[in-house]
Amino acid sequence: MKGKRSKPNWIDKLKLKVKKALGMNVFLCDSCKWNWRSACHRPERPNAAWCPDYEKKGK
Numbered sequence: 001m002k003g004k005r006s007k008p009n010w011i012d013k014l015k016l017k018v019k020k021a022l023g024m025n026v027f028l029c030d031s032c033k034w035n036w037r038s039a040c041h042r043p044e045r046p047n048a049a050w051c052p053d054y055e056k057k058g059k
């Protein structure tokens, strides 16, 4: 998906709500390839539930 937004929209928030309600893991950092101290300086790490810089690791 192209075009990164800096903030989650209401759909993202709704999805997070549903996932949390289902007891699913909503933290992106676990599967993010930037989940290193030297690669990611976001204060949200390691518990970001939504992140514009997220990229799935293992690509």
Ligand code: SF4
Residues within 6 Å of the ligand: 028, 029, 032, 033, 034, 035, 036, 040, 041, 042, 044, 045, 046, 047, 048, 051, 052, 053, 054, 055
């Ligand atoms: S880029 Fe975002 S999702 Fe990835 S580790 Fe940093 S805060 Fe987490």
